[in-house]
Amino acid sequence: MPRQSILAAIALLATHAAALEAQPRRPFPIDTASIATIQAAFKSGRLTCKTLVSQYLARIDSLDKKGPALNAIVTLNPQALATAELLDASYAARGPVGPLHCIPLIVKDNFETVGLQTTGGSLALEGWKPPQDATMVKQVKDAGAIVLAKSNLAEWAFTPYETVSSILPGYTHNPYALDRVTAGSSGGTAAAVAASYGTLGLGTDTGNSIRGPSAHQALVGIRSTMGLTSRAGVIPLNEGADIAGPMARRVSDAVAVFDVIAHSDPADTVTVQANNRRAEKYTTALTRGALKGARIGVLRQAYERPTLDKEVNTVFERAMADLRKAGAVVLDTVRVDSLEAIQRRQQGGCNRFKADLERYFAARAPNAPVKTLNDIITSRRFHPTVEQRLRDAAAATQMPEDNPGCQSREQVRAAVRAAVTQLMDSLQLDAMIYPTWSNPPRLIGDLNTPHGDNSQVFSPTTGFPAITVPMGYTRGGTLPAGISFFGRAWSEYRLIQLVYDYEQATKHWKAPRYRASAGSSATN
Structure with missing residues (x-):
């Protein structure tokens, strides 16, 4: 094909591509989109x-x-x-x-x-x-x-x-x-x-x-x-x-x-x-x-x-x-027949929130916005519905690893794990x-x-x-x-x-x- 014809064909293709690009496209249906449909649309150039x-x-x-x-x-x-x-x-x-x-x-x-x-x-x-x-x-x-x-x-x-x-x-x-x-x-x-x-x-x-x-x-x-x-x-x-x-x-x-x-x-x-x-x-x-x-x-x-x-x-x-x-x-x-009996073995409470939260913020010092749970309570910057939960957590005085209630809870969990596994295996x-x-x-x-x-x-x-x-x-x-x-x-x-x-x-x-x-x- 003569060079002049090739150039004309290229120009025509470019014009066609530009016209397609200028046409409004239907929005991609994000209300039903999945990873697969998104990836397919990327691949097709749509x-x-x-x-x-x-x-x-x-x-x-x-x-x-x-x-x-x-x-x-x-x-x-x-x-x-x-x-x-x-x-x-x-x-x-x-x-x-x-x-x-x-x-x-x-x-x-x-x-x-x-x-x-x-x-x-x-x-x-x-x-x-x-x-x-x-x-x-x-x-x-x-x-x-x-x-x-x-x-x-x-x-x-x-x-x-x-x-x-x-x-x-x-x-x-x-x-x-x-x-x-x-x-x-x-x-x-x-x-x-x-x-x-x-x-x-x-x-x-x-x-x-x-x-x-x-x-x-x-x-x-x-x-x-x-x-x-x-x-x-x-x-x-x-x-x-x-x-x-x-x-x-x-x-x-x-x-x-x-x-x-x-x-x-x-x-x-x-x-x-x-x-x-x-x-x-x-x-x-x-x-x-x-x-x-x-x-x-x-x-x-x-x-x-x-x-x-x-x-x-x-x-x-x-x-x-x-x-x-x-x-x-x-x-x-x-049925896990032993579940209720195992749960009755729990002795004492175990509220970990204070200990876990304060350890979390200590690990983020000096960037941490607060240091203690008491900082949060005294700030009064929380929804009223959570105040009692915050105060109950703040009343905890023992770290989880030293708390008999937490130790008891871990024993109960281990027993439930064993009972569930035994049931499923049987x-x-x-x-x-x-x-x-x-x-x-x-x-x-x-x-x-x-x-x-x-x-x-x-x-x-x-x-x-x-x-x-x-x-x-x-x-x-x-x-x-x-x-x-x-x-x-x-x-x-x-x-x-x-x-x-x-x-x-x-x-x-x-x-x-x-x-x-x-x-x-x-x-x-």
Whole structure:
């Protein structure tokens, strides 16, 4: 072809490309986005990191303090767009920086995050910007993720039932029913992820605070085996039970993060065994067919009580039928017969909060915003609902390792671990299941009707893993309900296989509609 013709063809192609670029593109569907769909859009050239982040920021602007006013976000990352531009440049030159390239995350505001304040929900820490990231935050950043915002929490992570704090006026609202609670303490992360403020989020769980909010907002929440993931850089509540981990709309997304964060960390000595105990790659567990032949026990001991909601029970019975339909052997009732007798061995109390918190701040001197729990109390910069908890914790006079009540608690935990393991081994169980809550999300401000929290005993006491996934909806298909899969120590790979197969067989997730409950006087 003559040179003149070649030049003309090049000019025509350039003109065509410019015309395509000038055409308005449909917004990327972030309300249903997953890691896989985002990565595919990057690869095809349909989407840039900067465009994706811009869309998420616009969504937060339209939903969090305006419109339904979910009130889930404490602070936005002012460097998010600049980080997105750097990731775009890196992608153009070398491809994705890691498995979470440009995946926008919402991070609970008790994780240390460089450049952003970390408050634990308390005005006593307002403005504190730690000089380093929490280990888990660093891990996801190194894998390419962007911390888009810090989310509200129940102040100091004290309550599992609602999300209210002094750092952010008002309650955080459940996007599935605006007059309902998000649960706590990771309720801000749960509401934000359910509302697609980010692709997924990070939360913490001492008693139920990843799993409870996840179930109330149709999410997947993973509480790992104690020691498989790091808590370094997370404001502690009780280091004997604290866990940090992912919350997402899909099992695959939660597992993509889990694969990044499940590692040993010299800054958290409890993780010393993690590298030897973790699976080589958790994402390979995401295959169909795992339920066929799986032996699953129904742990009625965890959830059956006089206040069990009939609709929750109906949804759970349907979940059991779905498991059987997928080929699982579901043992209708299994029981840790010795549990109550073991629990009666507890002698004395064990309130670790003061000791753990003061050690945490001592390790951050001179950058620490406070030194002692008494500093917080005398500041009066906290929500009135937490004052008694703060004062009760301040009354502790012994360090946990010297406290007979704490020593007794560790003995009880060891005995429960042995009893649960023996039960599962004797019945050759792959997992045990129960509703994550026995009751639907309460109305905001209601602390009288049954909460139905089923997560406080088995996983926190043993340190064994539990994963909650959506199992359906109550109240006319409006209020989410979750099912928990609980397993032996270090059994995350098997649990992931089971919950992924269940999720894919049932596909219960649906987007929220941002309305008040039916029949409620609350405004939309």
